[in-house]
Amino acid sequence: xxxxxxxxxxxxxxxxxxxxxxxxxxxxxxxxxxxxxxxxxxxxxxxxxxxxxxxxxxxxxxxxxxxxxxxxxxxxxxxxxxxxxxxxxxxxxxxxxxxxxxxxxxxxxxxxxxxxxxxxxxxxxxxxxxxxxxxxxxxxxxxxxxxxxxxxxxxxxxxxxxxxxxxxxxxxxxxxxxxxxxxxxxxxxxxxxxxxxxxxxxxxxxxxxxxxxxxxxxxxxxxxxxxxxxxxxxxxxxx
Numbered sequence: 577x578x579x580x581x582x583x584x585x586x587x588x589x590x591x592x593x594x595x596x597x598x599x600x601x602x603x604x605x606x607x608x609x610x611x612x613x614x615x616x617x618x619x620x621x622x623x624x625x626x627x628x629x630x631x632x633x634x635x636x637x638x639x640x641x642x643x644x645x646x647x648x649x650x651x652x653x654x655x656x657x658x659x660x661x662x663x664x665x666x667x668x669x670x671x672x673x674x675x676x677x678x679x680x681x682x683x684x685x686x687x688x689x690x691x692x693x694x695x696x697x698x699x700x701x702x703x704x705x706x707x708x709x710x711x712x713x714x715x716x717x718x719x720x721x722x723x724x725x726x727x728x729x730x731x732x733x734x735x736x737x738x739x740x741x742x743x744x745x746x747x748x749x750x751x752x753x754x755x756x757x758x759x760x761x762x763x764x765x766x767x768x769x770x771x772x773x774x775x776x777x778x779x780x781x782x783x784x785x786x787x788x789x790x791x792x793x794x795x796x797x798x799x800x801x802x803x804x805x806x807x808x809x810x811x812x813x814x815x
Contacts, residue, residue: 637710
């Protein structure tokens with residue numbers, strides 16, 4: 577097998593080495609990875625009216641990531657029911673989780689975006705993370721991308737048992753507390769943002785009509801869980 581040629585362009589070289597340091601392999605087609613880190617605010621027109629950014633690659637990476645995580649959970653937890661598998665996959669690939677991962681891995685130094693992205697900044701890292709999974713898939717194929725997702729991301733940065741406990745603790749405890757205290761607890765949907773695979777739900781906890789924690793996630797259930805966690809901390813972490 578021919579050795580991969582090292583890029584000479586400084587920007588190519590920096591991204592090339594970054595991918596190797598984080599994920600343990602060298603890209604074959606570095607251009608794919610540049611696209612993965614290009615926010616739509618920096619899109620450039622290539623052919624006709626088509627503007628190159630990471631949006632299409634994000635769509636592809638979302639599917640690759642979800643399938644790889646679903647496969648891992650299915651084989652790792654052979655006795656767990658479908659509800660557990662669905663919930664854990666949702667938690668692992670949630671927008672909040674991917675945003676945190678992108679920050680932890682230092683994506684911010686490589687994402688190309690304009691200075692006026694506004695509200696889109698909150699999901700920029702997670703979008704780039706998905707797009708990067710799409711770039712790996714296009715560059716090396718599904719089996720390779722799956723191995724990177726499981727060995728370099730899930731096993732290193734994700735604690736499924738902790739995720740399970742987080743789900744059980746905050747939402748169920750909040751519901752139990754509200755019942756004992758005879759409080760009216762409502763998970764209120766404030767907004768529905770975006771369309772298709774980009775759709776997100778904004779949920780806020782109301783207790784006796786008073787607003788508490790709110791959160792945004794791709795699923796209503798996920799947003800409810802995150803909002804419950806914030807509310808629990810607001811109520812009981814002020815000692």
